[in-house]
Amino acid sequence: MIKTICTSLLFISPIVFSSSQPNAKDDSWRKLDPNKSVVMSLPHGKIIIELATQFSPHTAQRFVELVKSDFYNDEKFYRVIDGFVAQAGPQDGSKKDKKISPINIEDEFSPKHPWSFTRVQDKDMFAPQTGYKDGFAMGYSPGTNKAWLLHCPGVIAMARETAKDTATSHFYFTIGQAPRYLDRIMAVFGRVVYGMEHVQAITRTASIEGSSPIDKSTYTSMIDVSMMSELPKSEQMSLEIQNTESQTFINNLANKRKRENPFFYKELSTNIDICQTPIKTRISRK
Amino acid sequence: MIKTICTSLLFISPIVFSSSQPNAKDDSWRKLDPNKSVVMSLPHGKIIIELATQFSPHTAQRFVELVKSDFYNDEKFYRVIDGFVAQAGPQDGSKKDKKISPINIEDEFSPKHPWSFTRVQDKDMFAPQTGYKDGFAMGYSPGTNKAWLLHCPGVIAMARETAKDTATSHFYFTIGQAPRYLDRIMAVFGRVVYGMEHVQAITRTASIEGSSPIDKSTYTSMIDVSMMSELPKSEQMSLEIQNTESQTFINNLANKRKRENPFFYKELSTNIDICQTPIKTRISRK
Numbered sequence: 130m131i132k133t134i135c136t137s138l139l140f141i142s143p144i145v146f147s148s149s150q151p152n153a154k155d156d157s158w159r160k161l162d163p164n165k166s167v168v169m170s171l172p173h174g175k176i177i178i179e180l181a182t183q184f185s186p187h188t189a190q191r192f193v194e195l196v197k198s199d200f201y202n203d204e205k206f207y208r209v210i211d212g213f214v215a216q217a218g219p220q221d222g223s224k225k226d227k228k229i230s231p232i233n234i235e236d237e238f239s240p241k242h243p244w245s246f247t248r249v250q251d252k253d254m255f256a257p258q259t260g261y262k263d264g265f266a267m268g269y270s271p272g273t274n275k276a277w278l279l280h281c282p283g284v285i286a287m288a289r290e291t292a293k294d295t296a297t298s299h300f301y302f303t304i305g306q307a308p309r310y311l312d313r314i315m316a317v318f319g320r321v322v323y324g325m326e327h328v329q330a331i332t333r334t335a336s337i338e339g340s341s342p343i344d345k346s347t348y349t350s351m352i353d354v355s356m357m358s359e360l361p362k363s364e365q366m367s368l369e370i371q372n373t374e375s376q377t378f379i380n381n382l383a384n385k386r387k388r389e390n391p392f393f394y395k396e397l398s399t400n401i402d403i404c405q406t407p408i409k410t411r412i413s414r415k
Numbered sequence: 416m417i418k419t420i421c422t423s424l425l426f427i428s429p430i431v432f433s434s435s436q437p438n439a440k441d442d443s444w445r446k447l448d449p450n451k452s453v454v455m456s457l458p459h460g461k462i463i464i465e466l467a468t469q470f471s472p473h474t475a476q477r478f479v480e481l482v483k484s485d486f487y488n489d490e491k492f493y494r495v496i497d498g499f500v501a502q503a504g505p506q507d508g509s510k511k512d513k514k515i516s517p518i519n520i521e522d523e524f525s526p527k528h529p530w531s532f533t534r535v536q537d538k539d540m541f542a543p544q545t546g547y548k549d550g551f552a553m554g555y556s557p558g559t560n561k562a563w564l565l566h567c568p569g570v571i572a573m574a575r576e577t578a579k580d581t582a583t584s585h586f587y588f589t590i591g592q593a594p595r596y597l598d599r600i601m602a603v604f605g606r607v608v609y610g611m612e613h614v615q616a617i618t619r620t621a622s623i624e625g626s627s628p629i630d631k632s633t634y635t636s637m638i639d640v641s642m643m644s645e646l647p648k649s650e651q652m653s654l655e656i657q658n659t660e661s662q663t664f665i666n667n668l669a670n671k672r673k674r675e676n677p678f679f680y681k682e683l684s685t686n687i688d689i690c691q692t693p694i695k696t697r698i699s700r701k
Contacts, residue, residue, distance in 0.1 A: 254539065283498075310684070326497045329497065339699065398540065402595060405591075
């Protein structure tokens with residue numbers, strides 16, 4: 130009976146990892162580019178980030194420069210709020226950050242017309258259209274021809290002060306229900322494609338009212354943050370990401386929308402929350 | 416500068432815990448009832464669940480019976496998928512579960528007309544209306560006069576087979592973006608009000624394609640699951656939960672919707688994702 134329960138629930142899960150044999154000819158997976166990938170080593174595991182260099186070029190470039198200069202090594206996650214964000218950067222009192230010039234925000238962009246992407250949902254609560262482009266969850270407004278990266282769980286974005294063009298080096302991962310109200314006003318520049326469970330295990334730094342303050346010595350440190358391409362070959366990981374432009378992916382989305390399995394015994398909405406439809410990663414066989 | 420970054424981002428966080436002094440007269444907090452609370456001890460921390468006895472009475476009652484009989488002690492989380500669910504119950508091969516009769520699903524209910532709750536959002540992607548009732552995120556359809564508990568992060572619900580009335584003892588916590596497509600077809604019966612970071616730290620059991628299978632010996636066990644009211648007084652926690660029917664809470668929601676802080680430098684949607692607006696918990700001063 131337990132097995133049946135597992136099968137049923139696994140069937141409806143959009144994020145379990147396929148055990149099907151890959152078809153050598155199909156285009157449903159693409160290789161992760163090591164030049165666009167950052168490996169962050171935490172005490173409890175490794176995280177791999179794919180940078181959205183095509184959508185937030187200057188912000189991604191800033192992050193790459195800092196990573197290459199070992200800027201983040203030994204820095205800490207100093208603001209980690211369960212269900213919201215894990216934010217890191219030089220500790221309060223550090224002078225490191227002051228040497229870094231603020232950058233102009235990349236909050237949205239005007240793509241070349243006509244814009245096309247793998248459409249997921251119209252009239253999403255926060256965007257006229259949502260869809261995927263190159264594996265990233267995007268919003269799009271046909272009225273203004275503006276596109277932007279969404280704050281789905283597992284994205285990385287620059288923190289900033291109240292004024293928009295104030296980001297320097299501090300960044301956050303989203304670790305809970307997508308804070309979509311931050312879309313279009315923050316510079317999202319990548320997403321976690323491997324090790325999200327390690328992001329979730331970063332020590333929370335916010336205590337609840339009435340409990341003892343959190344001891345700063347327990348904050349999670351970044352042991353090393355490096356470009357994948359600059360690691361010794363033996364330490365690089367060869368990953369593949371679902372190709373969100375492939376027909377297989379598009380068909381899977383259409384099937385998900387229908388909810389045809391008898392598990393869905395009632396007429397349900399055919400809407401899809403793009404942030405609840407993650408893109409799978411797998412380790413290459415090479 | 417770092418401090419300013421913190422302040423800005425803290426301001427926009429809907430889930431940071433207030434440090435304001437409580438006003439003895441106000442009704443913005445309510446006491447958690449130890450008779451409706453379950454304490455789950457995991458190796459890495461304690462979780463407290465508030466049961467929705469008023470919305471899913473039979474399912475909550477089943478869970479209480481099992482908890483009181485020590486049914487879950489030493490059982491494991493055997494299906495933990497990052498961003499989706501952490502599911503637990505007797506291990507495959509166990510005969511314990513077979514002795515438990517399946518229960519009729521409590522998927523939605525017809526409240527006494529007229530239904531009133533703290534309205535959050537109309538035309539949510541999965542419900543005609545969303546709002547809070549007694550601290551729980553609910554959906555409501557005025558057309559059919561049906562209400563239901565939403566699959567926001569941190570709810571607890573019964574797992575089942577394909578047929579709807581097949582749940583016995585296996586349950587799951589939602590640990591990622593709300594799987595709202597499961598609303599109205601699963602029996603949600605409570606939510607985590609304390610220790611959600613410990614739910615997030617439950618060991619994942621799903622490996623990605625190409626990686627080694629997960630060793631079952633690493634699965635997270637429940638050391639003890641007990642009703643709060645049956646623990647020795649010294650082990651009970653005195654918690655307070657935001658009162659979602661209070662004027663303070665309603666005002667906060669209205670303020671959140673406006674996005675008036677200069678941090679929001681652009682005209683943004685005034686919509687609210689109810690699952691991204693958690694209800695705060697605090698420890699009573701007594």
